[in-house]
Amino acid sequence: MKFFIDSGNVEDIREAGELGLLDGVTTNPSLIAKTGRKFEDVAQEICDLVPGPVSLEVVGLNWKEMVAEGKALRKYGDNVVVKIPITADGLKAIKALSSEGIPVNTTLIFQPLQALLAAKAGAAYVSPFIGRHDDIGQDGMLLVSEIVQIFDAYNFETEVLAASIRHPIHVLEAAKMGAHVATMPLKVIKQLVEHPLTDIGLKKFLEDWHSIKA
Numbered sequence: 001m002k003f004f005i006d007s008g009n010v011e012d013i014r015e016a017g018e019l020g021l022l023d024g025v026t027t028n029p030s031l032i033a034k035t036g037r038k039f040e041d042v043a044q045e046i047c048d049l050v051p052g053p054v055s056l057e058v059v060g061l062n063w064k065e066m067v068a069e070g071k072a073l074r075k076y077g078d079n080v081v082v083k084i085p086i087t088a089d090g091l092k093a094i095k096a097l098s099s100e101g102i103p104v105n106t107t108l109i110f111q112p113l114q115a116l117l118a119a120k121a122g123a124a125y126v127s128p129f130i131g132r133h134d135d136i137g138q139d140g141m142l143l144v145s146e147i148v149q150i151f152d153a154y155n156f157e158t159e160v161l162a163a164s165i166r167h168p169i170h171v172l173e174a175a176k177m178g179a180h181v182a183t184m185p186l187k188v189i190k191q192l193v194e195h196p197l198t199d200i201g202l203k204k205f206l207e208d209w210h211s212i213k214a
């Protein structure tokens with residue numbers, strides 16, 4: 001399973017990268033706005049910092065605008081993946097960009113047929129939003145498992161990118177289902193390594209070690 005960080009914060013991205021497990025980055029307009037910085041600066045810094053795929057989202061709603069924006073976003077690096085929302089215009093843009101070899105991450109996926117359409121249009125990734133589904137009392141993990149099942153049935157190369165991850169159980173369940181990628185905030189990446197019994201065990205080992213008489 002690949003790990004992406006879901007962030008526009010360059011310091012968080014750098015810290016995640018230093019763990020040596022970071023495969024890529026996803027951003028969205030809200031995450032960029034949260035930085036309070038200019039999009040151009042943030043996008044360039046992230047693309048220079050991380051060698052793996054960096055999803056940058058278009059804001060146009062018309063498919064021709066999306067295609068033009070998507071092509072322009074590639075100026076930040078060859079690692080740019082164009083993030084496109086799943087709409088009828090989005091599908092046209094996915095098809096156009098993908099047929100030119102530009103990878104697309106389809107965002108705001110909330111039901112499995114949206115993912116099927118994006119895969120048929122040639123998307124490199126689909127991003128089902130787990131946490132936002134859970135927020136309204138629906139099962140976000142079920143969405144991921146249904147998409148994995150459909151893609152397996154037809155051998156799509158499109159990768160399932162589990163998004164809107166809020167806690168480690170989302171990552172665990174997505175991994176068990178065979179999602180190709182999980183994108184998560186730095187806080188969740190850090191939580192993955194933690195267990196209170198590890199801390200207690202380590203403390204006891206060191207206490208015992210230091211009690212040994214020379």
Ligand code: G3P
Pocket residue numbers: 006026027028129131132163164165183
């Ligand atoms: O970047 C897409 C997705 O991961 C957003 O997550 O937490 O805003 O629902 P969230």
